[in-house]
Amino acid sequence: MARYVVRRLIFAALLVFLVSSAALVLTRLAPGDYAMLTLGVDARPEVLEQARARYGLNRPIAEQYGDWLVHALRFDFGESMQHGVPVAGLVRAAAANTAILAATALVAATLVGLPLGVISGSRRGWTVQGIRAVSLVVLSTPSLLTSLILLVIAARTGWFPVGNMRSAGPSSTGDLLWHLVLPATALALPVAAMFERLQAQAMSDVVGKPYVLAALARGVPRSRIVWRDALKAALRPTIAVYGLVVGALLSGSFAVEAVTSWPGLGQLMLNALRARDVYLVAGCAAAGSLFLAFGTLVSDLALAIVDPRAHE
Amino acid sequence: MPLSIPARMSDQSQRSTVAALLPPRPWGFGARLKGRRYIGTALFACAIIGVLGAPVLAPHGSNDQFRGLLNAPPTVPRVIDDAGTWHAPFIYPWVLTNRLEQRFEQDRSTRVRLVWLSRGALVRSEDDARAPLMLGGADSFGRDVFSRLLYGARTSLGLALIAAFGAALLGALIGGAAGYVGGVLDDALMRVSDFVLVLPAIYVVLALRAVLPLVLSTGQVFGLLAAIFAVVGAPFVARGVRAIVRSERQLEYVVAARSLGAGHARLLLRHLLPATSGFLVVQWTLLVPAFVVAEATLSYVGLGFPDPVASWGQMLHDASNVRALVDFPWLLSPAAAIFLVVLALNLLTQSRPDRLPYTRPM
Numbered sequence: 308m309a310r311y312v313v314r315r316l317i318f319a320a321l322l323v324f325l326v327s328s329a330a331l332v333l334t335r336l337a338p339g340d341y342a343m344l345t346l347g348v349d350a351r352p353e354v355l356e357q358a359r360a361r362y363g364l365n366r367p368i369a370e371q372y373g374d375w376l377v378h379a380l381r382f383d384f385g386e387s388m389q390h391g392v393p394v395a396g397l398v399r400a401a402a403a404n405t406a407i408l409a410a411t412a413l414v415a416a417t418l419v420g421l422p423l424g425v426i427s428g429s430r431r432g433w434t435v436q437g438i439r440a441v442s443l444v445v446l447s448t449p450s451l452l453t454s455l456i457l458l459v460i461a462a463r464t465g466w467f468p469v470g471n472m473r474s475a476g477p478s479s480t481g482d483l484l485w486h487l488v489l490p491a492t493a494l495a496l497p498v499a500a501m502f503e504r505l506q507a508q509a510m511s512d513v514v515g516k517p518y519v520l521a522a523l524a525r526g527v528p529r530s531r532i533v534w535r536d537a538l539k540a541a542l543r544p545t546i547a548v549y550g551l552v553v554g555a556l557l558s559g560s561f562a563v564e565a566v567t568s569w570p571g572l573g574q575l576m577l578n579a580l581r582a583r584d585v586y587l588v589a590g591c592a593a594a595g596s597l598f599l600a601f602g603t604l605v606s607d608l609a610l611a612i613v614d615p616r617a618h619e
Numbered sequence: 620m621p622l623s624i625p626a627r628m629s630d631q632s633q634r635s636t637v638a639a640l641l642p643p644r645p646w647g648f649g650a651r652l653k654g655r656r657y658i659g660t661a662l663f664a665c666a667i668i669g670v671l672g673a674p675v676l677a678p679h680g681s682n683d684q685f686r687g688l689l690n691a692p693p694t695v696p697r698v699i700d701d702a703g704t705w706h707a708p709f710i711y712p713w714v715l716t717n718r719l720e721q722r723f724e725q726d727r728s729t730r731v732r733l734v735w736l737s738r739g740a741l742v743r744s745e746d747d748a749r750a751p752l753m754l755g756g757a758d759s760f761g762r763d764v765f766s767r768l769l770y771g772a773r774t775s776l777g778l779a780l781i782a783a784f785g786a787a788l789l790g791a792l793i794g795g796a797a798g799y800v801g802g803v804l805d806d807a808l809m810r811v812s813d814f815v816l817v818l819p820a821i822y823v824v825l826a827l828r829a830v831l832p833l834v835l836s837t838g839q840v841f842g843l844l845a846a847i848f849a850v851v852g853a854p855f856v857a858r859g860v861r862a863i864v865r866s867e868r869q870l871e872y873v874v875a876a877r878s879l880g881a882g883h884a885r886l887l888l889r890h891l892l893p894a895t896s897g898f899l900v901v902q903w904t905l906l907v908p909a910f911v912v913a914e915a916t917l918s919y920v921g922l923g924f925p926d927p928v929a930s931w932g933q934m935l936h937d938a939s940n941v942r943a944l945v946d947f948p949w950l951l952s953p954a955a956a957i958f959l960v961v962l963a964l965n966l967l968t969q970s971r972p973d974r975l976p977y978t979r980p981m
């Protein structure tokens with residue numbers, strides 16, 4: 308077990324390192340740089356040169372990368388060219404916003420999707436057909452569309468704020484939650500549907516096993532079989548996808564953030580990429596890959612605990 | 620020689636045990652799958668007809684503007700007029716009543732007949748200049764949303780279909796090579812694909828797209844996006860192909876072919892890869908909806924197709940203003956189109972008896 312954990316930790320560290328390095332080098336190699344994009348193509352060469360020197364863009368890639376790496380090891384990720392402030396602060400704020408959104412969505416999706424999956428996997432009849440049909444429809448509506456539709460509904464009815472994270476004026480938790488409802492729902496719906504389908508499949512497989520029949524014959528109540536014994540055995544496939552779901556949530560939250568103007572990592576990275584803000588791109592990539600690494604790590608460990616065979 | 624049991628057989632034996640807790644099924648499992656398959660096929664066929672027949676089915680070109688009809692509501696074809704008399708299909712023209720708020724009212728006094736098969740279109744109004752047929756309303760430039768939806772299908776769906784084909788091809792080659800050769804190559808390729816699989820695909824696509832020149836021609840954007848999607852989608856295919864090739868390689872027919880003198884290339888291309896064709900088709904139907912959504916997301920944030928091009932994402936981008944969407948809800952119709960295509964392909968994958976996982980490439 309200890310060896311397995313160490314192996315997964317190394318993988319996680321490698322992930323963060325490779326992704327942020329690749330982001331930095333790719334952005335640096337891209338045509339056009341920050342100096343040219345802000346000053347314009349017809350800027351005087353000496354002004355351009357001066358700006359490049361200020362941002363360190365006149366150095367060779369290898370040198371700039373090496374320098375960044377040394378500083379990054381000391382948790383100094385450089386300064387954003389667009390904003391003129393350290394990258395670390397910007398990224399931390401945006402990552403926190405994305406984390407709030409994604410974590411809420413994940414919890415909501417689990418609380419809704421899992422029980423529905425248990426029900427639809429262990430019963431038959433019109434309720435189950437209904438759940439199944441709804442989840443197929445929801446599964447076919449990506450977060451981009453869900454958030455657009457919810458936004459239009461919110462604007463029509465005025466029940467929820469249209470976009471953004473906070474109202475003007477003093478911020479409060481209630482206000483944040485008020486703004487959170489719409490994007491979190493948009494992000495959670497497809498994931499909840501996926502959980503429902505996965506859990507339903509796993510449940511119906513387990514429910515067909517002889518030991519369930521044996522328990523039933525011994526007089527164990529049906530609800531206890533379903534919600535305790537069968538559920539425990541059927542949890543594995545859902546836990547196995549949790550690691551992948553973190554990636555899906557990040558992908559989905561990119562679309563949701565764009566539609567509802569939620570000031571998260573996606574928006575920050577998009578703007579940084581467009582402005583060729585090299586250090587900020589690398590910082591965003593590092594934060595995103597940290598989420599991923601954390602998600603896969605947790606899901607791998609949970610899987611290893613539920614099913615000891617997994618890490619052999 | 621070890622003979623591996625096909626995975627499906629062991630599945631079958633498990634499923635045949637009594638489903639203890641379940642009452643009998645309301646109707647046959649097979650019938651339900653068939654129903655899904657029919658609906659899915661019908662929806663997807665509609666989309667393909669739209670792609671192929673866009674120039675004929677669309678009443679207008681993708682960039683024909685009607686300057687007097689900015690954000691005009693859809694014109695609904697009718698057969699009964701206000702007096703209750705029947706006519707050949709006709710529409711009422713829109714009359715602008717409030718230029719500032721872009722409010723229109725129907726001119727109930729004049730009927731504009733629809734003419735069939737004239738000037739290269741299946742159906743259009745007899746007086747295009749005054750009262751064009753706009754089944755999907757007009758966008759903020761006065762372009763017919765329905766026509767743009769059809770031309771957009773060519774861009775969005777065409778891109779997704781081609782990119783998914785590319786991903787399947789690339790994945791089959793990589794996975795086939797890894798599974799057939801084995802050893803170091805296998806290890807290296809699978810490590811790389813493991814890595815790519817963990818990453819959120821839309822960010823990979825975004826990063827690759829953003830670091831390439833931002834201003835390109837439509838054809839270049841199409842090719843570029845198709846290539847990026849294919850590369851990002853390939854690892855999903857490669858893993859499965861590798862697993863199939865590895866297990867198939869042990870089977871007697873491959874040994875027989877080898878003993879008859881078949882070379883490596885022939886073994887791989889003629890014997891092993893055809894065994895993965897079923898898997899490839901399934902992967903293709905999983906990748907197409909993912910790519911449709913990816914295109915929509917990219918175009919929505921302004922990194923996909925440039926403006927005059929009709930693509931579903933670009934149309935959503937044009938409409939990405941909450942007030943506009945509330946006042947002119949027909950601008951959301953590309954969302955409906957995306958939903959129907961994704962639903963169609965989901966129904967097709969769900970209708971397979973071997974029940975596929977619900978995890979999605981993107």
